[in-house]
Amino acid sequence: MHKALRGPFTGAPTSRAELVERASRLLGLVGRTPVRCSRLGPVELCVKLEYSNPTGSHKDRIAVYMLRGLAEEGALEPGGCVAEISSGNTATSVAWASRLLGLRAVLYVERRVSPLKKSMIRAFGGEVVEIGDEPEERERAVEDMERRGCVYLNQSGNEYNWRAHYETSGPEILGQLHWDLDAFVMGAGTGGTITGVGERLKEALGSVLVVAVTPRASALAGGPGGDVIEGLASTRIPSLLERHRRAVDRVIEVSEAEAVEGVKALLRLTGIAAGPSTGAALVGVLRLVEEGALDRGVRAVILAADHASRYPWLLEALAGGAGP
Ligand SMILES: Cc1ncc(COP(=O)(O)O)c(C=O)c1O
Incomplete structure (x- = not known):
């Protein structure tokens, strides 16, 4: 019965304006x-x-800001894919925000990271791709996300992180x-x-x-x-x-x-x-x-x-x- 219920985050936005509007609602x-x-x-x-x-850290703020900002700029389309290399809270926040915005999220996570963290990312709707901890692995992750057509959020250089x-x-x-x-x-x-x-x-x-x-x-x-x-x-x-x-x-x-x-x-x-x-x-x-x-x-x-x-x-x- 509950499947018939609709809420503010039911269904996926079909236009960029709707995506931006939903991100503002998520804020x-x-x-x-x-x-x-x-x-x-x-x-x-x-x-x-x-x-x-909502997911238990300050990174929820920047996840929504980065996604909304990229949608406003036209770098992110409805139903699109985003990616981040993170073994921390940001990965969980990006998974959560993406799911509610009707986006796909791929999170590159170091293999040694605890099973709890990987479960949290998956629980909120993200795809986990395990990588090693050598610097070349990050480069390989960026190549992989490009191949998949995902937008790299790159929180360490992303101005929307600061702005949030x-x-x-x-x-x-x-x-x-x-x-x-x-x-x-x-x-x-x-x-x-x-x-x-x-x-x-x-x-x-x-x-x-x-x-x-x-x-x-x-x-x-x-x-x-x-x-x-x-x-x-x-x-x-x-x-x-x-x-x-x-x-x-x-x-x-x-x-x-x-x-x-x-x-x-x-x-x-x-x-x-x-x-x-x-x-x-x-x-x-x-x-x-x-x-x-x-x-x-x-x-x-x-x-x-x-x-x-x-x-x-x-x-x-x-x-x-x-x-x-
Ligand atoms: C638990 C925790 N504390 C502090 C920080 C640092 O925050 P910022 O990236 O904004 O410097 C992070 C960032 O990942 C974090 O996960």
Whole structure:
């Protein structure tokens, strides 16, 4: 019986105008995530809960923005195919958004990625193509998507990624905190979030400290590529981050082990159960406090990009020491 029911995302758009209109409707489902603030010693920490987005991360925002933008430009036709090389949250978000827009999505995912992540992509309607982790594999993936006639989204260089945060996450933070904040700290992957939000906050507030957190010895920290914190760039600086780097005042290095300690601390101090990149952001804030770069009474904002439950290994680590 329920098959006869129609909803706002039933059927597939048949014209470009319809595709763009549906993408705008889909934007109504993403963002406007809650912010929770807690006093931590001398500072107030506010966490924007991006795991409240439909597939559980901030990447839902950029998936819809990239698809809508390409449809508006005429690069993407109704019923068309999109592709991304991602082993992280973006793959799931692109699969989800594509399905609701009547598009086909092919996600190139490293073979070693957890079965849970691959299942999530498939569950939301994406096709998973497994690839190795050597650089040539990316080139081969791009050739393969061209052969299939798919549009490569390339979040690491795609301006709609930056724009999604400049036009949505940034204004939301300003509104929710009544323009009253002093620092924004965020792990940098593509850099879309730190630079998009950072630039918006700077334009609105003038003075605000924008700090990118990066894995220890990463390319952004001037190193050869070091620790692994899922979602954050380690071996290279994405072109999007390079182009918008002026929005970033400082870079703080955080080790993989410190990021996990950060997750535990966030849970203990605020009750928020977030993923490792959020733990790394908290470590960044605490380091600024220790250094005296954040004084008494200031308000620092971080973004809980995703939830702890997305990482089975992290849950094991929490089980070994998350108590009060
Ligand atoms: C969990 C998580 N945190 C942080 C980031 C970094 O976000 P951005 O790519 O906007 O720099 C990502 C990106 O994939 C992520 O998946």
